[in-house]
Amino acid sequence: xxxxxxxxxxxxxxxxxxxxxxxxxxxxxxxxxxxxxxxxxxxxxxxxxxxxxxxxxxxxxxxxxxxxxxxxxxxxxxxxxxxxxxxxxxxxxxxxxxxxxxxxxxxxxxxxxxxxxxxxxxxxxxxxxxxxxxxxxxxxxxxxxxxxxxxxxxxxxxxxxxxxxxxxxxxxxxxxxxxxxxxxxxxxxxxxxxxxxxxxxxxxxxxxxxxxxxxxxxxxxxxxxxxxxxxxxxxxxxxxxxxxxxxxxxxxxxxxxxxxxxxxxxxxxxxxxxxxxxxxxxxxxxxxxxxxxxxxxxxxxxxxxxxxxxxxxxxxxxxxxxxxxxxxxxxxxxxxxxxxxxxxxxxxxxxxxxxxxxxxxxxxxxxxxxxxxxxxxxxxxxxxxxxxxxxxxxxxxxxxxxxxxxxxxxxxxxxxxxxxxxxxxxxxxxxxxxxxxxxxxxxxxxxxxxxxxxxxxx
Amino acid sequence: xxxxxxxxxxxxxxxxxxxxxxxxxxxxxxxxxxxxxxxxxxxxxxxxxxxxxxxxxxxxxxxxxxxxxxxxxxxxxxxxxxxxxxxxxxxxxxxxxxxxxxxxxxxxxxxxxxxxxxxxxxxxxxxxxxxxxxxxxxxxxxxxxxxxxxxxxxxxxxxxxxxxxxxxxxxxxxxxxxxxxxxxxxxxxxxxxxxxxxxxxxxxxxxxxxxxxxxxxxxxxxxxxxxxxxxxxxxxxxxxxxxxxxxxxxxxxxxxxxxxxxxxxxxxxxxxxxxxxxxxxxxxxxxxxxxxxxxxxxxxxxxxxxxxxxxxxxxxxxxxxxxxxxxxxxxxxxxxxxxxxxxxxxxxxxxxxxxxxxxxxxxxxxxxxxxxxxxxxxxxxxxxxxxxxxxxxxxxxxxxxxxxx
Numbered sequence: 001x002x003x004x005x006x007x008x009x010x011x012x013x014x015x016x017x018x019x020x021x022x023x024x025x026x027x028x029x030x031x032x033x034x035x036x037x038x039x040x041x042x043x044x045x046x047x048x049x050x051x052x053x054x055x056x057x058x059x060x061x062x063x064x065x066x067x068x069x070x071x072x073x074x075x076x077x078x079x080x081x082x083x084x085x086x087x088x089x090x091x092x093x094x095x096x097x098x099x100x101x102x103x104x105x106x107x108x109x110x111x112x113x114x115x116x117x118x119x120x121x122x123x124x125x126x127x128x129x130x131x132x133x134x135x136x137x138x139x140x141x142x143x144x145x146x147x148x149x150x151x152x153x154x155x156x157x158x159x160x161x162x163x164x165x166x167x168x169x170x171x172x173x174x175x176x177x178x179x180x181x182x183x184x185x186x187x188x189x190x191x192x193x194x195x196x197x198x199x200x201x202x203x204x205x206x207x208x209x210x211x212x213x214x215x216x217x218x219x220x221x222x223x224x225x226x227x228x229x230x231x232x233x234x235x236x237x238x239x240x241x242x243x244x245x246x247x248x249x250x251x252x253x254x255x256x257x258x259x260x261x262x263x264x265x266x267x268x269x270x271x272x273x274x275x276x277x278x279x280x281x282x283x284x285x286x287x288x289x290x291x292x293x294x295x296x297x298x299x300x301x302x303x304x305x306x307x308x309x310x311x312x313x314x315x316x317x318x319x320x321x322x323x324x325x326x327x328x329x330x331x332x333x334x335x336x337x338x339x340x341x342x343x344x345x346x347x348x349x350x351x352x353x354x355x356x357x358x359x360x361x362x363x364x365x366x367x368x369x370x371x372x373x374x375x376x377x378x379x380x381x382x383x384x385x386x387x388x389x390x391x392x393x394x395x396x397x398x399x400x401x402x403x404x405x406x407x408x409x410x411x412x413x414x415x416x417x418x419x420x421x422x423x424x425x426x427x428x429x430x431x432x433x434x435x436x437x438x439x440x441x442x443x444x445x446x447x448x449x450x451x452x453x454x455x456x457x458x
Numbered sequence: 459x460x461x462x463x464x465x466x467x468x469x470x471x472x473x474x475x476x477x478x479x480x481x482x483x484x485x486x487x488x489x490x491x492x493x494x495x496x497x498x499x500x501x502x503x504x505x506x507x508x509x510x511x512x513x514x515x516x517x518x519x520x521x522x523x524x525x526x527x528x529x530x531x532x533x534x535x536x537x538x539x540x541x542x543x544x545x546x547x548x549x550x551x552x553x554x555x556x557x558x559x560x561x562x563x564x565x566x567x568x569x570x571x572x573x574x575x576x577x578x579x580x581x582x583x584x585x586x587x588x589x590x591x592x593x594x595x596x597x598x599x600x601x602x603x604x605x606x607x608x609x610x611x612x613x614x615x616x617x618x619x620x621x622x623x624x625x626x627x628x629x630x631x632x633x634x635x636x637x638x639x640x641x642x643x644x645x646x647x648x649x650x651x652x653x654x655x656x657x658x659x660x661x662x663x664x665x666x667x668x669x670x671x672x673x674x675x676x677x678x679x680x681x682x683x684x685x686x687x688x689x690x691x692x693x694x695x696x697x698x699x700x701x702x703x704x705x706x707x708x709x710x711x712x713x714x715x716x717x718x719x720x721x722x723x724x725x726x727x728x729x730x731x732x733x734x735x736x737x738x739x740x741x742x743x744x745x746x747x748x749x750x751x752x753x754x755x756x757x758x759x760x761x762x763x764x765x766x767x768x769x770x771x772x773x774x775x776x777x778x779x780x781x782x783x784x785x786x787x788x789x790x791x792x793x794x795x796x797x798x799x800x801x802x803x804x805x806x807x808x809x810x811x812x813x814x815x816x817x818x819x820x821x822x823x824x825x826x827x828x829x830x831x832x833x834x835x836x837x838x839x840x841x842x843x844x845x846x847x848x849x850x851x852x853x854x855x856x857x858x859x860x861x862x863x
Contacts, residue, residue, distance in 0.1 A: 336694065348692065354656075357654045362653065
């Protein structure tokens with residue numbers, strides 16, 4: 001049984017460095033560890049461009065790993081692509097001086113008592129299963145966004161996280177960006193009045209030509225890569241113009257296939273809808289209706305499923321409105337650049353990674369926020385980067401800034417938008433029961449069947 | 459103020475405005491008070507016996523392409539003189555210098571004669587000047603003293619377009635809109651402090667244009683690769699219309715009228731008319747027959763009057779139907795250098811310094827007056843204000859022609 005879970009070491013593995021952490025707190029260090037031996041040991045599952053683009057053979061500093069490795073050592077590497085395992089292992093060895101354990105199967109990491117943290121950078125359809133099993137195995141988790149492929153996976157992750165008392169940070173790093181923190185602080189201080197609406201501009205997905213069935217790369221275990229998703233042939237087409245290198249149903253481009261992701265609705269939606277949900281104070285509930293005002297898909301859909309399996313299928317253009325019980329709204333749209341507009345009765349602000357603007361921001365000059373306003377938004381911790389915030393949470397055992405529970409609620413809005421887009425109709429949602437009301441066909445998309453051997457067992 | 463009272467005051471203001479004689483008008487900013495390239499002055503003469511106009515005065519203002527603006531009896535322009543760009547304030551009445559203000563600048567004459575390319579903007583007691591290097595100066599209109607100066611390019615940390623900044627700064631309320639970066643930048647007009655900026659990509663060369671009736675207020679910026687609509691308060695993008703040109707040279711100001719937007723660029727790009735709504739612009743027509751390389755067209759009574767084609771190769775003067783894009787007429791041999799429209803008459807300056815006046819007629823180009831006013835190459839559009847026509851050559855000879863009747 002390839003899916004056997006090992007729970008024997010649950011709750012124990014982190015004791016070694018948790019002890020060191022107590023010591024660290026006693027010396028009033030904000031973060032960090034007393035000596036190299038106390039550094040947490042991290043297992044990386046998925047070593048594509050989000051982990052560290054260099055491990056894909058591209059000379060780029062992009063990724064989480066260069067920051068994470070400042071705070072811990074990657075002692076184990078796992079990827080379904082042996083080429084990436086090789087490159088990532090070399091990089092990890094260069095960083096820590098010791099060769100990491102390498103494998104294609106992430107369970108080697110869950111079974112490894114030496115590992116404190118599992119860093120998940122796989123495609124979306126693998127996130128929940130690995131994260132849940134890692135928490136059950138006693139590991140703390142840093143999971144890149146979007147956290148899940150389905151709403152049901154989010155419910156499960158939230159439940160398991162609570163039960164195991166593991167620390168799980170989602171890689172929505174905008175929550176550790178002062179611009180977004182300041183935006184939330186302005187809202188909480190009432191500077192916009194009653195905030196009625198958040199508009200998230202998140203871009204649309206690209207299209208692809210028809211992709212022929214192709215042999216998967218020799219180094220890639222295509223069966224393992226597909227994991228819980230339905231088995232299907234690999235597809236690939238080399239780019240013919242200078243703009244696109246290639247189109248594929250695999251690494252990186254997985255995000256343009258509903259089978260593995262939610263397209264832009266969850267790719268950038270995970271970031272901006274998270275901030276929107278936070279700003280509107282809806283992190284413990286959800287919308288009551290989701291209206292796909294305008295949606296364009298690159299292929300035809302029937303009963304919620306694409307009928308052409310040879311092309312990218314996620315939404316290229318959309319305007320989807322989610323309304324909460326009190327009438328507040330989150331709008332997800334593909335156009336108007338990138339960022340979030342919060343509109344209140346007294347003012348409006350716009351925020352993205354480059355800017356925070358609007359009259360309430362201009363007014364800060366004459367009327368600054370109280371000194372502790374940002375810290376208060378940042379769950380009473382000093383502002384730091386997203387990875388340090390995670391490490392500090394691993395020590396103090398409180399929720400990190402991007403906790404599973406609030407991310408689940410924000411991402412539920414994105415997933416519902418995806419379901420509404422696929423069904424092409426308005427949905428009613430019961431945020432308490434977490435069920436779609438009066439539409440069994442749509443409700444069926446709240447969860448997905450996982451391939452035999454890749455079920456999630458709790 | 460309640461709405462009724464406000465409406466009443468507004469109506470009175472409009473009536474007062476309509477009653478103001480149209481004989482004199484300060485052209486205090488780029489493309490004029492109404493930002494359309496048109497002067498409402500009709501009470502001026504072009505009765506030039508034997509082709510000789512009354513030259514009120516001539517002044518030397520330095521090398522450059524900067525146009526003139528006129529406010530409270532003074533004429534403002536910029537020119538390059540010995541390692542500096544010099545802002546000149548000249549008495550409208552006699553051509554004597556009221557003040558000069560200079561800042562260090564290179565001539566930067568790659569591909570053209572060099573010197574400043576943007577036009578000052580007067581706003582009450584202030585005159586704003588944008589250098590090619592992206593520095594913004596706020597000067598006292600009466601004395602030329604610097605009130606503040608800021609490098610917007612440095613504050614915003616964005617690159618300059620290939621030939622430097624050439625757009626005029628545009629005042630909207632308390633804000634100053636500058637075409638720099640992927641979708642403009644906005645500073646506080648009182649302090650020069652940066653309020654927002656856009657991504658580090660090349661801007662275009664056109665001056666920002668406010669979208670009429672937009673709520674919240676929005677403006678259109680020409681970037682190197684698109685025309686982008688953004689909210690003035692926040693800088694948030696509303697839409698972006700991809701508009702690719704060789705050398706990222708989007709230099710003609712967009713023209714907006716009755717929910718329609720006209721875009722045009724040179725280098726064989728051509729023009730298009732779009733419908734503006736809540737969402738992205740929708741194409742109505744496009745045409746290769748109007749390629750505005752550096753001068754924006756003028757929309758007058760349902761027709762566009764513009765210079766089609768690249769200046770180096772010799773542009774054509776054309777009249778194009780706004781609704782359909784159909785060319786009404788084309789004058790191919792005039793070698794136009796710039797144009798304005800006043801009181802229903804087109805005032806065309808040729809590249810070699812001849813001034814021609816013709817009724818703005820959708821049927822025909824029929825000049826009624828002609829005079830040679832300046833030597834040297836002219837690529838800056840003429841300006842008419844308070845009954846006087848201003849013409850400058852690239853080398854910096856500024857001529858004031860008295861056309862008061």
